[in-house]
Amino acid sequence: MVRVLIAEDMHMLRRALVSLIELESDLEVVAELSSGTDIVPTAMAMRPDVAVLDIDLPGTDGITAAAGLHTSVPECRTLILTSLGRPGNLRRALAAHVSGFLPKDSDPDSLCAAIRQVAAGERVIDPQLALATLDSGPSPLTDREREVLQLASEGMEAGQIASRLHLSAGTVRNYLTSAVSKLNARNRVDAIRIAREAGWLHSV
Secondary structure, three states: OEEEEEEOOOHHHHHHHHHHHHOOOOEEEEEEEOOHHHHHHHHHHHOOOEEEEEOOOOOOOHHHHHHHHHHHOOOOEEEEEEOOOOHHHHHHHHHOOOOEEEEOOOOHHHHHHHHHHHHOOOOEEOHHHHHHHHHHOOOOOOHHHHHHHHHHHOOOOHHHHHHHHOOOHHHHHHHHHHHHHHOOOOOHHHHHHHHHHOOOOOOO
């Protein structure tokens, strides 16, 4: 019996996933959650074999939670469901040791088969998402530009970012200007949008 944890914030979809999985004689849902914050502590208590996580959860997003599971409950493998076709998310997911990455509109048989494959130690990646990732290319931003843009995306002003990173405000503005230019963005807000959609920034 494969023990499954489900995390999905939309109640109707979560209940549909649970009902679907429980129709299978070899799959058992041991926990269902609506918030990403609860994933690691619940998994530590319930010890599921596979965690099926929505990528865009309140509290902690699915990929960040997957990284936490890899550290705290390493025997639990993770399958991410996404409606967000952002190529960079697959790169983030693989870096977080995710075993499966599927669109939310996958058919039920494919999802159940993927849970079994992930539980068996295999990796399951949707081919279209994989192709989109290959086509998108790497991030043009340096680590420091990405870090500054990430903090800006969290609502920090240049002075606050400078204090956090022990830089001058002028240097921070230079990094932001460089990021806007490299992303061919209209302004800082547009650069944040572009970088987030490519998966180069974490959701907040």
